[in-house]
Amino acid sequence: MTAHTAQTAAAERAGAAGDLPWIEDAGQVAPRDARQLSKLFFDRLQLLDEGTPEHQYARNTLIEMNLSLVRFAAGRFRSRGGGDMEDIVQVGTIGLIKAIDRFDLAREVEFTSFAVPYIVGEIKRFFRDTTWSVHVPRRLQELRVDLARAKETLAVGLDRDPTVQELAAHLGLDEQEVTDGIVAANGYTAGSLDMPAEAGDPAGRATGGRTFADVLGEPDPAMETVENLHALAPLLEDLDARERRIIEMRFGQELTQAQIGDELGISQMHVSRLLSRTLRKLRAGMFTED
Known part of the structure; x- marks a missing residue:
């Protein structure tokens, strides 16, 4: 890089930063320093016009400085299936960007406290939308986890699989709720719609019976609306x-x-x-x- 090119680049950086400090690699800023600098950048960001180089610099720097929040939140989902860490971090970054765009210093709360729910919410939404083979209401997705834990706990003491009545008593739920949760758990994984509904011959070959696709109806387009209303x-x-x-x-x-x-x-x-x-x-x- 020539001296003239270096001077030009420095001038462009200074122009983009305006009266904010120029941070060459915001991703390397320590979390404690990032919290202090974020207040300064948020205070300036509210006064800048969107689309200007100064606004873009402030917003991008805030994103890079606070990526440690995304990595921290993503670590809680490390042992969960359905996606690798790179996908989880990318999804969590979307939550971070939403939090930055909606944060207001007048709230008088720390940005970290404001941003983590957005980040975790996006990651959970990612698992909800990609892990389940069949879309079921959120409460039933959460109930599946509770049922799995209850089954494991009761099976140790009973030396057998617990009944619906025993699961309901253990969880303090109605038997119908437990039944709904067990049925919904079948939506976590799905078999091929081309699989015959009737059993095949002893060699495992299809016998020409109707497939699941022949007897299943179409998804209710209003299901998402119902869930959102709840x-x-x-x-x-x-x-x-x-x-x-x-x-x-x-x-x-x-x-x-x-x-x-x-x-x-x-x-x-x-x-x-x-x-x-x-x-x-x-x-x-x-x-x-x-």
Whole structure:
């Protein structure tokens, strides 16, 4: 590199950094130093316009400095199947980026406390969407783990596999819930849809019977909506009365913002701000619900 080229590169770096310190390799910053520098970069990031070199430098540096949070969170899933560590870190980085884009210093919380739920949530979503062969409700996915632990614990004392009644008593659940969990666990792995439903001959050859594909229906396209509504319900309960009323009028009664403003005696602009703030709160809750 010539002296002129080096000077040009240095000038470009200085321009991108603005009044922020230039960090050549942000990924090598120690976690303790990263926490202190992150406050400075977040404070400056809020004042920069998106798309500018300064904004891009601040945002990218924040991502690189806090990758240790992703590696820390990913380590908790090291022994879990369904993906190697590189995939898990990449997915966790998406959660880190979302946390950076949504963090506000006015929250008066440490960025680490704010970011880890986003990172873990993305990783859990990755396992939920890629590990299971059949998509089942989240509560049943979690119940499968509890059932596996309960079966192992009870089998040691009983010297046999526990019954549904014994599993229900051990977990404090209804027998129907346990049955649903056992059935849902069959969705963790799947056989070929081309496998005949009837048994083959002793040599293992198919006998020409109907395949599973012949007798199975199509997935219910509304399943995802139902799951999202179940996850959204407790978040709606946490809203105050005015926020719930605005949400109900906007999406339940399908009123316009102007009509809502007339109903509440406030301006349309005020309604727009309240609605935007409430929706951001709900979206953040949905992202960390996992």
